[in-house]
Amino acid sequence: MSNNPPKMTASHVDVSYGTNHAIRDVSIDVYREDVTAFIGPSGCGKSTFLRSLNRMNDTIPTARVSGDIRLDGEDIYAREMDVVQLRARVGMVFQKPNPFPKSIYENVAYGPKIHGLAQSKGELDRIVERSLTRAGLWNEVKDRLSDPGTALSGGQQQRLCIARAIAVDPEVILMDEPCSALDPVATARIEELIHDLRGRYAIVIVTHNMQQAARVSQRTAFFHLGQLIEYGDTSDIFTNPRQERTKDYITGRYG
């Protein structure tokens, strides 16, 4: 844990879809220096909670979020918060790689373009190169930037999506099971990448793979049936869980 103030704080957050109460009273702080992992059995609300951190839940008509979520102390559900800017500041990578059906270059350049982050073509080129480099994809695609992003392999597509998220220079990156559609080699590359990106962005990663959580994260939150059971340093959670349910889940007794 660090002494810096948390990047994002969520307190007493409830999310429901119509009558389905998916998240109950969850409070979590996310730090810029750390990778935070959300673990828990399928359907326990990890994605739901993650999506409330950048207000992607707004796109689901039945979803209702209550409680208090702040980014650098600013209430992100406040009326004066611009949700479009919020999503640029809190980027997201999805479970299934979803590059735009456009060129690799266009995929990365899209965000900077719509937010006016580059004054010239040269600057845009530099942003694209920097983002692809950080995503560990530059060497593989630098000679075919005009190829469609959808023609890449699954792992490359996911790294392209990470590059796309990085390109708008976000403060937080949310990743919802980014490796669940990838093979072990591609998964290892993404994990390496997360390791490299740590510290530059606050990273929150949802995973159903406990080893992955143990490998990439510094802090881990265990969700069960819409509730936050335990949240703390990854090393503590995996070696010395305080809650019986956490222990059962980690040792594979259910899930």
Added chain:
Amino acid sequence: MTETLVPQAPVSTAEIAPHRPTDWRSHAMERRIRRRYTAERRFRLLGLGAVVVSAACLAFLLIVMIAQGYQGFVETRLTLPLDLRDLRLERSPERLKGPGADLALAGAGLERAVDAAANRAYEAEGGAALLSDGAWLRVRDAIKHDPRLLTHPFTLALPVASAIDVAAKGNGTPAAERSVAKLGAHLSCGAAWDFFTGADSTDAARAGIWGALKGSLLTMVVTLALAFPVGVLSAIYLEEYAPRNRATDFIEVSINNLAAVPSIVFGLLGLAVFLGTLHLPRSAPLVGGLTLALMTMPVIVIASRNAIRAVPPSIRDAALAVGASPIQVVSHHVLPLAAPGILTGTIIGMARALGETAPLLMIGMRAFIAAPPAGFTDSATALPVQIFLWSDQVSRGFVEKTSAAILVLLVFLVAMNGVAIFLRNRFETRW
């Protein structure tokens, strides 16, 4: 005996009950296989039969149309020796250039001179009556093209009167057929370009489709200009912005119903609203276009909504997650991906509107109009209405004109549908 730590398999009588392997070659099996093959063969034959029947219907239609219609694109001509040296005309070449030429030649009595030449050359067979009313116009155009014709005798093949034309094509009255037999080698055939450039006429030999075609094109322009933007914008709004509630459900049901309303009802609506209330000009492409737009709009809305819905949500999520606004999501991502579907639907809707007759009859686009419309508010008729009107004519010459006009309409429809299929195959992304 040494004891083993590996547990012994429990032995029970139930488990050693004899297991008889399936006999895959038994009589019953083979009968089942044979039955399966017969069923499959029967199904394939049925499907093939259905395809053959529909293809045969289409082929029959096309063959009949082409067999009757091709004659509409051909005209019979009579070779006529002409000597225009005593035409009272100032022979200065300037008179035969520019817009004054038509007037000068008409004023000099060219029509009478042509009739006189016909009377002289074919007195016994019927003289000037053999020629189409518009035959002298061909002479006029030839002179304008080459003024030296005024100073030398020459021969020219001129279109014959409708009765002779029909007889020459083997379908005339006995009297006309006798004339044709007597004329023999003086008759020839040629492409009937006038069919594509002329407007409606009471004389079948002079009737053309350009007037109706232009009316149709003007009507389609109005329809497209109204139905496309309104249809696509409604579809975007309903798909991307409208909340899901009773009101939007009701709108959805209404649009689906509207697409199924018989076209003549739209004609009545157009009659009541555009002519009755708004007092727009009767028979005008403007009103026809507005009426057809009412009919085409639901088709475009439905096609566009389907195309927009087919864009995967993951693309929307991706754009939203990098901070695209809802309008940017639609204009940068959803619309480009939905465009092929939207355009295909639009073209198919337009093709339907192009072939539509009933609503246009209701709003008065059925008048006899001998000049192509100059603008959107001129009186006009449309191609399918023209076909309907010609098919009603008693004069035999119109039979082939009707088929020829149907062929032109079919060519347009096939071309439009071809473009739609091309767009769909070439640009549609599959997910």
